[in-house]
Amino acid sequence: MIQSTQGGAATHAPLLAIEGLTKSFGKVEVLRSVDLGVAKGEVVTVIGPSGSGKTTLLRCVNFLETYDSGSIRIDGREVGYKDAGGRVRRGERELAGIRADTGMVFQSFNLFPHLTAAENVMLGLRKVRGKSKAEARAAAEHWLSRVGLGHKADSLPGELSGGQQQRVGIARAVAMEPKILLLDEITSALDPELVGEVLEVVRSLAAEGMTMLMVTHEIAFARDASHRIVFMADGKVAAAGPPSEVLAAASHNQRLGAFLARFRASHF
Amino acid sequence: MGYHLNFNLIWRHFDKLWGGLILSLELAVLSIAIGIVIGLVLATWYVSAGRVARAVIGAYVEFIRNVPLILLVYLVFYGLPKALNLAYDAPTSFVATLSIYSGAYLVEVFRSGLEAVPRGQLDAGKAIGLTPWQRFFHVRLPTMIRITLPALSNTFISLFKDTSVASVIAVPELTYGAQWINFNTFRIVEVYLVVTAMYLVTGYGLLFALRLVERRFRVR
Numbered sequence: 001m002i003q004s005t006q007g008g009a010a011t012h013a014p015l016l017a018i019e020g021l022t023k024s025f026g027k028v029e030v031l032r033s034v035d036l037g038v039a040k041g042e043v044v045t046v047i048g049p050s051g052s053g054k055t056t057l058l059r060c061v062n063f064l065e066t067y068d069s070g071s072i073r074i075d076g077r078e079v080g081y082k083d084a085g086g087r088v089r090r091g092e093r094e095l096a097g098i099r100a101d102t103g104m105v106f107q108s109f110n111l112f113p114h115l116t117a118a119e120n121v122m123l124g125l126r127k128v129r130g131k132s133k134a135e136a137r138a139a140a141e142h143w144l145s146r147v148g149l150g151h152k153a154d155s156l157p158g159e160l161s162g163g164q165q166q167r168v169g170i171a172r173a174v175a176m177e178p179k180i181l182l183l184d185e186i187t188s189a190l191d192p193e194l195v196g197e198v199l200e201v202v203r204s205l206a207a208e209g210m211t212m213l214m215v216t217h218e219i220a221f222a223r224d225a226s227h228r229i230v231f232m233a234d235g236k237v238a239a240a241g242p243p244s245e246v247l248a249a250a251s252h253n254q255r256l257g258a259f260l261a262r263f264r265a266s267h268f
Numbered sequence: 269m270g271y272h273l274n275f276n277l278i279w280r281h282f283d284k285l286w287g288g289l290i291l292s293l294e295l296a297v298l299s300i301a302i303g304i305v306i307g308l309v310l311a312t313w314y315v316s317a318g319r320v321a322r323a324v325i326g327a328y329v330e331f332i333r334n335v336p337l338i339l340l341v342y343l344v345f346y347g348l349p350k351a352l353n354l355a356y357d358a359p360t361s362f363v364a365t366l367s368i369y370s371g372a373y374l375v376e377v378f379r380s381g382l383e384a385v386p387r388g389q390l391d392a393g394k395a396i397g398l399t400p401w402q403r404f405f406h407v408r409l410p411t412m413i414r415i416t417l418p419a420l421s422n423t424f425i426s427l428f429k430d431t432s433v434a435s436v437i438a439v440p441e442l443t444y445g446a447q448w449i450n451f452n453t454f455r456i457v458e459v460y461l462v463v464t465a466m467y468l469v470t471g472y473g474l475l476f477a478l479r480l481v482e483r484r485f486r487v488r
Binding site: 062064092093095096097098099100101102103104106108109110111112113114123124127128169172173176 | 386388389391392393394395396397398399400402406407410411414485
């Protein structure tokens with residue numbers, strides 16, 4: 001599977017192509033010329049110490065953050081800017097259309113607290129995809145069942161556990177049938193005993209060929225579930241490749257070795 | 269020398285109090301409704317506005333909050349018609365005044381509510397492809413209303429009580445009715461006891477109803 005997707009990535013333009021991406025918050029350079037491609041059906045995991053720019057990178061992909069230079073293209077289309085006699089920020093309607101094709105799951109779930117689980121999933125289907133109420137409800141029930149929450153469709157977020165809320169968050173994102181799914185440390189806010197149920201859902205989506213770019217601290221999960229691992233440090237890609245290679249490179253890459261040593265101590 | 273309570277004269281003129289209470293409620297509901305529109309529009313504008321617009325809205329809020337309502341009522345009823353050569357009746361004048369007054373308080377309530385909506389929810393709205401207006405109507409507004417309900421209840425009760433100020437320009441609401449009965453019967457203790465009870469029961473009833481609404485829309 002890894003070979004085939006890598007072969008695909010070599011011959012076709014990747015679904016997501018990030019080139020020379022830079023981004024500063026004031027004087028702090030968060031991203032310093034990041035290059036990264038994700039092929040269709042590929043699962044790529046970004047790891048690295050906090051402050052290395054992982055989350056910012058992810059948030060640039062659906063333009064929740066602006067970026068200063070470089071490009072991010074999904075299916076060949078630049079995400080945040082267009083060339084109109086110079087680099088011009090896209091209008092809100094265009095951005096909304098691009099974001100609709102880019103699913104995102106957040107560390108803090110970010111469910112809409114006044115809507116039930118089903119209504120959380122339905123909102124985008126109704127307002128963005130223009131589906132009827134019945135169609136949207138059917139799709140919501142389908143996806144909630146897929147994440148094991150068919151029986152919680154009419155529960156409010158406040159009535160659900162963290163793991164259940166996060167699975168609703170996943171259902172809300174994938175119901176939009178995005179081209180790529182962005183997962184931003186989606187288990188970091190969960191109690192340890194709830195992490196497994198969420199990762200199980202991610203694993204099944206990967207098995208079905210969902211293209212995913214995720215940031216996680218679950219190194220063991222990253223090793224098992226992803227085709228490629230990207231190690232970021234100081235706003236740059238410091239190492240990238242198949243999980244076995246990247247994790248093995250720890251012996252001669254000092255930063256990576258130090259980073260992974262902390263996880264080995266606590267996780268392995 | 270004892271004062272003997274005698275409520276007979278009050279009951280004989282009770283229609284003045286009952287009609288007054290109904291008018292008080294009408295004044296409050298109308299003014300609050302207009303105030304809500306003012307408050308929502310200005311608060312929405314404020315949170316996305318530049319420095320100049322913020323300063324103007326801030327000046328309106330501070331002016332209203334630092335001038336006694338009774339002065340504003342006099343100003344609008346006696347001052348404005350002279351200055352602008354207008355003519356309007358006392359109830360209209362009072363509703364206009366209380367609307368502007370309640371608008372200033374509600375701008376503050378709605379503004380703090382809008383700013384309290386977690387950023388992550390707005391991000392989630394963006395991430396599923398909602399446009400800015402859709403994010404406002406389907407994400408920010410519903411959450412803001414739930415956040416502000418307790419503060420809104422308190423403001424509404426205060427504004428209901430503030431309708432008593434309309435008595436100074438002879439709007440025949442509840443307090444004015446009480447004054448009329450007092451002047452005509454001299455049963456000062458009885459009439460104000462009865463009117464106090466009427467404000468208390470109505471205010472408490474409103475609060476109870478609003479608390480039910482709050483419970484229904486509580487964010488967990």
